[in-house]
Amino acid sequence: MDKRRLEIEITDLAFNGRAVGHVEGKVVFLDGGLPGEKVLAEIINSRPRYDEATVLDIIRKSDRRVAAPCSHFDYCGGCTWQDLTYQDQLGFKKKQVVDCLERIGGLEDTRVLDVFGSVEVFRYRNKMEFSFNVAGDGGFTLGLHRRGRFDEIFDLDKCHLTPDIASHIVGWVRDYVKRTNLSVYDVSNHCGYMRFVMIRQAKRTADLMVNLVTNYGDFPEPDKLVRSMTAAFPGISTIVHNQNGRKANIATGEIEKVLIGCGYIEERLFESVFRIRANSFFQTNSIQTETLYRAGFDLLEARPDNRVLDLYCGTGSIGILLAGYVDEVTGVELVADAVQTARENAHLNKVRNVNFVEGDVKDFLRDSVKADKSYDTVIVDPPRAGLHPKALKRLVRLNPQKILYISCNPSTFARDAKEIVTAGYVLPQVRPVDMFPHTMHIELASVFKRK
Ligand SMILES: C[S@@+](CC[C@H](N)C(=O)[O-])C[C@H]1O[C@@H](n2cnc3c(N)ncnc32)[C@H](O)[C@@H]1O
Incomplete structure (x- = not known):
């Protein structure tokens, strides 16, 4: 493999959060560095159309660079841009939406409005999933994924994107699992018990859910767990246990048991209350x-006489x-x-x-088109x-007058937008909204109008 060391000028940030530079006219994607910086980097992967490099040192720093507060930032897969000013993060996110609409959608006339930034840039998440993984020394880790590694979990001390109590609960569960000798799930052979801890805390009500996701089997001595966890964290509203014996490494369960509380938490949006369940x-x-x-x-x-379809409605909040x-x-x-929660x-x-x-x-x-149903507005939030x-x-x-498309991925949005516009709609503008500061994710709201 080509292991050349080079000085590279960073010119841009790519959609996946990586930095972009050029060497002899060829694009290089780097795992660090900010636009305007010069770095010493090593080429670790050479492909026909681009190279990949790892940053060894920053030779000239950008004035957009800030100190990342998180001690895990250098290797955690959660945050990409804690070291970039928030204003600049928003600028790059807007640029990514513009690029996607132009390159993928061919929609040069659509105006991309300024990004609505997040009021809170830390501790804004109401949910986080922490994974267990076996470690080589016969022990285990509980925390978040190392950047770019689906199979490596580091022991989390503190995550800055969640309320501090989430990190404290993770530390407590780690000790509990050690103390009680519970086994930990091994993704390589699909044996072992503990898989994930998911923590949800509502912002407005402070309701707090702990969801323990395990392989098949009842939780051993659940009363003991509940007693000691609620003694350590009296603010916990509900603890649920989800069993997931499937190979897919996702923190949802096939069988759920409520260990204490009502099995859901409640959050307020505007003046309305919404139940949130683990799954x-x-x-x-x-x-x-x-x-x-x-x-x-x-x-x-929207108008008072509108008939609306809310597709991909989740727990029903938009509708x-x-x-x-x-x-x-x-x-x-x-x-x-x-669906059950949406009805509730x-x-x-x-x-x-x-x-x-x-x-x-x-x-x-398919059934709506067949039955010749008509709706004024269709909302899609896939x-x-x-x-x-x-x-x-x-x-x-189905031919609605308006389509409100809420998207969490500007690339697939741009692909779909192209088709919708070709079918006879106009897309005057889109509004990007930043729901995930310090990560490369960006959401947007847009309305297509029938010509
Ligand atoms: C991005 S979420 C949006 C939820 C909701 N609109 C909100 O704002 O809370 C997407 C939702 O689509 C649902 N979903 C995924 N694929 C679907 C499909 N093929 N048909 C119906 N719903 C689907 C998911 O379960 C999830 O609840």
């Missing part, structure tokens, strides 16, 4: 969720918040738990003009992969 989606930055939704609603300009301004809302969601949320908030359907969006749209091609085709065949 259903809720936006991760509560305060900024209001900004994202408001940005979408402002662009939408429930919009319901007071429109005639009726139908939400569609794949996860049964989320509507009831809790005394909203009667919403109903929720459990199912796959693409099937729901996962990072964007709209399934069939869902996209059926969505434009």
Whole structure:
């Protein structure tokens, strides 16, 4: 392998958060460095169209560089840009949206508005998943992934993106597992018990959930665990145990048992209350969720006679918040738990003009087109992969006047936007919203209008 050492000028930041430079006209992606900096780097990977390099030293520092407060920043996979001023992070995020719309979407006339930055730039997350992993010495680690390593977990001391209590609980669970000799799941052979600790704390109510995700089997001596955990953390509202015996390394469970409390927490958005359960989606930055939704609603300009479809509705928050301004809302969601919670949320908030359907969006749209159903507005808020091609085709065949598209991935958004515009819609503007400071993620709200 080519192990050349070179001085490289950093010119840009790439979509995945890596720094960008050039050597003899060829693009180099680097694992550190900020635009305007000169670094000493070693080429670690050479591909036909680009090289990859690791930064050994910063020769000339940028004045955009700030000290990262987190002791794990150099190797944690969570944050990419703690060492870049927040204003500059927002600038790069806007540029990424512009680039995606132009390069992938071919949408040069769409105006990208300034990014709405997050009010809180630390401790903004209401949810974090911490993983267990076996360590070579017969021990284990509990914490977050090392940057770029799906198979390496480092012992977390403190995460700055979550409330401090989350880090304290992680430390406590680590000690408890050591003390009680519980085994730890090994991804290489799928044996062992403890897999994840997920902690959710609502911003507005401070409700606190601890979700222990394990391999199959009841939690040993659950009463003992509950007694000692709640003695250490009296603020805990509920502890749940989820069993996940599947190979997919995700922190959701197939079998859930509530060990104490009611099995859910409640969060407030605007004046409404939302239940959140362990296995259903809720936006991760509560305060900024209001900004994202408001940005979408402002662009939408809904009217009292509008019939609205809220696709990928999760626990129903968008539809429930919009319901007071429109005639009726139908939400569609794949996860049964989320649909049940969405119905409870509507009831809790005394909203009667919403109903929720459990199912796959693409099937729901197929049936709606077949039945010649008509909606004035369709809201889509898909996962990072964007709209399934069939869902996209059926969505434009449904022919709503407006499509409110909320996206957590500008690349797939730009791909879908191109198709929607080709089918006869205009996209005058998009509003990026930063829900995840210090990471490369960016959300956006946009409204397509039928020509
Ligand atoms: C980004 S979340 C948005 C949730 C909600 N709109 C909100 O703001 O809280 C995407 C949601 O889509 C759901 N989902 C994923 N694929 C789906 C599909 N094919 N059909 C229906 N829902 C799906 C997920 O379970 C998740 O709740």
